[in-house]
Amino acid sequence: MADRVRIAIDAMGGDHGAPVLLPGADISLTRHPDTEYLLFGDRAVVEPLLERLPRLKAKSKIVHTEVSIRMDDKPSQALRYGRWKSSMWLALDAVKKGEADVAVSAGNTGALMAMARFNLKMIEGIERPAIAALWPTIKGESVVLDVGASIGADEAHLVILAAMGSAMARVLFDIERPTVGLLNIGVEEVKGLEAVREAGRILREGQFPYFEYFGFVEGDDIGKGVVDVVVTEGFAGNIALKTAEGTARQFGQYLRSAMNRTWAARLGYLLARQAFRTLRDKMDPRKANGGVFLGLNGIVIKSHGGADAEGFAAAIDMGYDMVRYELLAKIGQSMARDRLATETARLASGAAS
Amino acid sequence: MADRVRIAIDAMGGDHGAPVLLPGADISLTRHPDTEYLLFGDRAVVEPLLERLPRLKAKSKIVHTEVSIRMDDKPSQALRYGRWKSSMWLALDAVKKGEADVAVSAGNTGALMAMARFNLKMIEGIERPAIAALWPTIKGESVVLDVGASIGADEAHLVILAAMGSAMARVLFDIERPTVGLLNIGVEEVKGLEAVREAGRILREGQFPYFEYFGFVEGDDIGKGVVDVVVTEGFAGNIALKTAEGTARQFGQYLRSAMNRTWAARLGYLLARQAFRTLRDKMDPRKANGGVFLGLNGIVIKSHGGADAEGFAAAIDMGYDMVRYELLAKIGQSMARDRLATETARLASGAAS
Numbered sequence: 001m002a003d004r005v006r007i008a009i010d011a012m013g014g015d016h017g018a019p020v021l022l023p024g025a026d027i028s029l030t031r032h033p034d035t036e037y038l039l040f041g042d043r044a045v046v047e048p049l050l051e052r053l054p055r056l057k058a059k060s061k062i063v064h065t066e067v068s069i070r071m072d073d074k075p076s077q078a079l080r081y082g083r084w085k086s087s088m089w090l091a092l093d094a095v096k097k098g099e100a101d102v103a104v105s106a107g108n109t110g111a112l113m114a115m116a117r118f119n120l121k122m123i124e125g126i127e128r129p130a131i132a133a134l135w136p137t138i139k140g141e142s143v144v145l146d147v148g149a150s151i152g153a154d155e156a157h158l159v160i161l162a163a164m165g166s167a168m169a170r171v172l173f174d175i176e177r178p179t180v181g182l183l184n185i186g187v188e189e190v191k192g193l194e195a196v197r198e199a200g201r202i203l204r205e206g207q208f209p210y211f212e213y214f215g216f217v218e219g220d221d222i223g224k225g226v227v228d229v230v231v232t233e234g235f236a237g238n239i240a241l242k243t244a245e246g247t248a249r250q251f252g253q254y255l256r257s258a259m260n261r262t263w264a265a266r267l268g269y270l271l272a273r274q275a276f277r278t279l280r281d282k283m284d285p286r287k288a289n290g291g292v293f294l295g296l297n298g299i300v301i302k303s304h305g306g307a308d309a310e311g312f313a314a315a316i317d318m319g320y321d322m323v324r325y326e327l328l329a330k331i332g333q334s335m336a337r338d339r340l341a342t343e344t345a346r347l348a349s350g351a352a353s
Numbered sequence: 354m355a356d357r358v359r360i361a362i363d364a365m366g367g368d369h370g371a372p373v374l375l376p377g378a379d380i381s382l383t384r385h386p387d388t389e390y391l392l393f394g395d396r397a398v399v400e401p402l403l404e405r406l407p408r409l410k411a412k413s414k415i416v417h418t419e420v421s422i423r424m425d426d427k428p429s430q431a432l433r434y435g436r437w438k439s440s441m442w443l444a445l446d447a448v449k450k451g452e453a454d455v456a457v458s459a460g461n462t463g464a465l466m467a468m469a470r471f472n473l474k475m476i477e478g479i480e481r482p483a484i485a486a487l488w489p490t491i492k493g494e495s496v497v498l499d500v501g502a503s504i505g506a507d508e509a510h511l512v513i514l515a516a517m518g519s520a521m522a523r524v525l526f527d528i529e530r531p532t533v534g535l536l537n538i539g540v541e542e543v544k545g546l547e548a549v550r551e552a553g554r555i556l557r558e559g560q561f562p563y564f565e566y567f568g569f570v571e572g573d574d575i576g577k578g579v580v581d582v583v584v585t586e587g588f589a590g591n592i593a594l595k596t597a598e599g600t601a602r603q604f605g606q607y608l609r610s611a612m613n614r615t616w617a618a619r620l621g622y623l624l625a626r627q628a629f630r631t632l633r634d635k636m637d638p639r640k641a642n643g644g645v646f647l648g649l650n651g652i653v654i655k656s657h658g659g660a661d662a663e664g665f666a667a668a669i670d671m672g673y674d675m676v677r678y679e680l681l682a683k684i685g686q687s688m689a690r691d692r693l694a695t696e697t698a699r700l701a702s703g704a705a706s
Contacts, residue, residue, distance in 0.1 A: 219596035
């Protein structure tokens with residue numbers, strides 16, 4: 001294990017840019033003193049901010065660029081004017097060149113994905129990237145993927161998602177064989193999309209040393225924490241994630257308005273404020289900020305564009321863990337051994353038919 | 354408008370059967386005295402229950418059958434042994450024969466859908482049925498469809514879903530031109546599934562007198578009530594619905610445990626209990642119980658299998674509204690006039706290409 005984790009920050013990304021991202025890095029640094037930072041961005045902006053963050057300054061090196069990717073650029077546009085020189089590209093490039101262990105950006109998701117694919121390339125045997133999210137559950141947390149990197153998935157891709165997601169769960173939850181469920185619209189074997197059914201068969205029949213296949217799960221099983229890893233294609237996964245975020249916000253809004261309606265409610269709120277704080281922490285989407293790009297030759301973390309410093313710190317923390325506990329090596333293990341099993345299962349089915 | 358609404362109840366459906374369903378009907382009857390009931394089920398079970406519900410008894414006729422559909426039957430099984438004689442079939446058949454205006458069942462969704470299609474047949478021009486749910490939002494309620502009747506949808510089906518869903522919104526919300534959004538994973542025109550993009554184009558370019566096309570919406574826009582009608586295919590729609598239900602339950606569980614942790618919190622809870630009651634009501638999935646089957650020559654309402662009497666009453670209320678405010682006539686209007694517009698848009702695109 002390396003003695004330090006080197007983090008490349010796209011310091012121009014996100015809705016708020018460096019004034020929020022740098023304080024975020026500073027927060028994460030207090031939790032992980034064994035980190036160093038490469039900050040990609042406009043020196044005229046970054047340097048004065050760093051002056052006010054002496055702890056971060058001592059661990060950082062600024063790499064100057066004035067080019068930044070806009071939040072509403074199409075990936076093709078971003079690649080055209082931002083390749084080789086934008087803060088986003090340079091952060092990824094530092095990972096490619098081995099100068100950093102992980103790149104963290106709050107920038108435009110599509111552009112980040114396109115640049116990451118273009119620069120870092122896919123891991124051999126994986127054709128499409130995925131974004132994995134950490135989902136708070138009643139039992140703790142689960143990994144859910146793909147939450148929007150690509151639309152649609154055949155059975156082979158779903159099996160690869162299972163292998164990659166379980167590698168991430170091993171990193172995060174420190175369990176040997178995480179359980180994996182396939183998101184479907186009914187728990188009966190007969191239901192759901194053809195590709196999901198077929199992936200279910202492969203996962204059920206195969207031998208996967210690094211995860212345990214649970215079966216189908218439904219939308220309401222995610223929050224129950226029924227499995228450690230929930231696998232789905234990116235369209236349904238993104239809709240599930242955003243719907244859950246929306247519902248949590250809706251509940252928070254109901255709660256606030258209910259607690260403001262009468263004097264008794266307000267007094268009750270004051271008495272129970274510690275409990276409400278715990279609750280707010282639990283439901284705080286910032287704590288689970290940080291989508292992990294999977295399938296690339298390098299670790300890339302996407303923070304919500306609108307994240308505040310605390311949220312961006314959570315995204316960096318996620319990147320730190322992925323490096324420290326060797327995500328890429330674990331994906332490599334899963335892919336090498338689990339793909340073998342996948343092939344076996346496929347061959348078996350071919351022989352039987 | 355008819356002077357009364359005749360409701361056919363599958364009195365053997367659901368997890369709890371008649372002991373819960375009949376009290377549910379009794380609750381709905383207090384809200385809608387202008388209803389009459391046909392109760393399909395085992396007379397030996399139904400009759401003694403009715404004795405204790407004199408108000409309902411006065412408005413009901415029992416139609417005896419001992420055959421009921423099991424909750425875990427496959428649709429094909431259910432059709433094989435339950436056709437012509439099960440309580441579910443007979444309730445649908447009453448609608449077919451014009452003896453009832455709506456059928457309400459808490460039974461097996463797949464079986465109910467299969468029997469409804471087989472017996473009532475589809476409306477001309479609609480090939481596949483849909484299930485529409487009423488979704489509580491910050492602003493009130495929205496119609497979301499399809500939440501699981503069929504998987505996948507081409508652009509033509511998505512346009513039909515828009516027409517049917519907006520007809521339902523006109524019935525429920527009493528607005529002339531509901532707004533319609535297409536569920537997608539990004540608001541930019543370029544994003545998302547091909548069929549969703551193409552449906553977006555048709556809806557944008559067409560003239561639809563009975564609804565107003567808003568554009569793409571994302572998962573977190575549903576709970577915000579951004580549009581009156583959210584259109585999606587059944588796989589993503591079912592996952593969204595179940596994920597939202599799961600998240601609401603998760604939040605409720607967090608809240609209960611937070612309010613129980615300390616004496617101050619418990620005291621606060623007591624003081625604010627009226628506020629908590631309001632909140633519970635708002636988040637109560639029972640209040641939004643009742644999926645409406647759309648696309649059939651007849652009105653069919655599906656209640657959650659596990660619904661209690663209050664929940665089943667909500668499903669009956671939904672059926673009542675659909676009859677009273679003439680859902681089928683409004684769907685007919687939308688289909689006739691909106692399909693014309695759809696065709697126009699298609700032709701226009703054909704001519705341009």
